[in-house]
Amino acid sequence: MSGSGRREDAAAQERAEQEQAAPQISVVIPAFDAAVTLGRQLAALAAQVDAPPFEVVVADNRSRDATRGVALSAEPDLDLRVVPALRAQGANCARNEGIRAARAELLLCVDADDEIAPGALRAVADAFSAPSAPDLATGVPTGLDPVSFELPVSMDFLPYGISAFLALRREVFDAVGGFDEDFVGGQEEVDFCWRAQMQGFRLGVVRGARFTYEPRPDARSAFRQYRRYGATYIQLFVKHRAQGLRGSSLGAERHDVPRVARALVRLLRRPEDRPEIARGLGWIVGRWQGNLRHRVWGPR
Known part of the structure; x- marks a missing residue:
């Protein structure tokens, strides 16, 4: 051969x-x-x-x-x-x-x-x-x-x-x-x-x-994680809104302002619940950041 x-x-x-x-x-x-x-x-x-x-x-x-x-x-x-x-x-x-x-x-x-x-x-x-x-x-x-x-x-x-x-x-x-x-x-x-x-x-x-699934154990990392989730949620809306996705409005977003204030108070008063509270707070803040960045009112 x-x-x-x-x-x-x-x-x-x-x-x-x-x-x-x-x-x-x-x-x-x-x-x-x-x-x-x-x-x-x-x-x-x-x-x-x-x-x-x-x-x-x-x-x-x-x-x-x-x-x-x-x-x-x-x-x-x-x-x-x-x-x-x-x-x-x-x-x-x-x-x-x-x-x-x-x-x-x-x-x-x-x-x-x-x-x-x-x-x-x-x-x-x-x-x-x-x-x-x-x-x-x-x-x-x-x-x-x-x-x-x-x-x-x-x-x-x-x-x-x-x-x-x-x-x-x-x-x-x-x-x-x-x-x-x-x-x-x-x-x-x-x-x-x-x-x-x-x-x-x-x-x-x-x-x-x-x-x-292992959640973030402390309030700081939980807040950061859910802030990113909220911001990319708005990014997702912007990418796919041509599919008929419905956004929010300034009037609807105003309801989150007192929620943020209450969450900040709870963070100080209830240390045992801080990671859970931080997740909710991070989500709201992240959505607001996404709305400002993309100049839209994304879904809640």
Whole structure:
């Protein structure tokens, strides 16, 4: 056999081995300064029960701490890679880079500070191989009834899946052009799921896939998080208002002024409730910021 023939045979064998070893699911984790929390999520992935072959792709988004080291020191049985997501700051850049580096056609995006339940990957694989399989789907947060759980709906328009656990086929990602990196801090999953549904893809719920969502524990971080949620909520409205979304008005917004004043008083008087109060306050302030930035009266 000629040298070129041997090289072609070797290349064909290498491709066959790669295809045989390809995972069924690629779990993508965007990570920024996640050294404190990432280990818990990786341990949950290592503890999956009856899981199909899967890989873990940690997309390191300009972390300044030991995120990369924590990922690389995870359970040795995990098929894990750390890929750089340096092009822009934000979870959406990291998700996009992680998905582009992933090998599977079935993708699962989870967050570095949450934790999936032991049977979650098996539930995802079974749901997406069923005759009535969705094209993208979310899991069910722990503490909620998986039977009665319904997809949340934003702005009375379309439902969406939760970014802390969002499974999708690669064709969906390719069709909608990935996550919109202009959204920084919230609403990216709403925008992604809306665009997917408007292109005819089916959104569902994997009721056997549970995950634990960890809220921000202190008032300061809770306020910042929900301020971003509120601001990007208005950004979402501006992007999609051509779909007939209805906004608010100056008269309606005035009702939030006394609510803010009462929230500030409660922050001082009820320290045990500060994170919850801060979330509500952050949401209002974020919406106001979004309204001013985009010069609109977005929905409440």
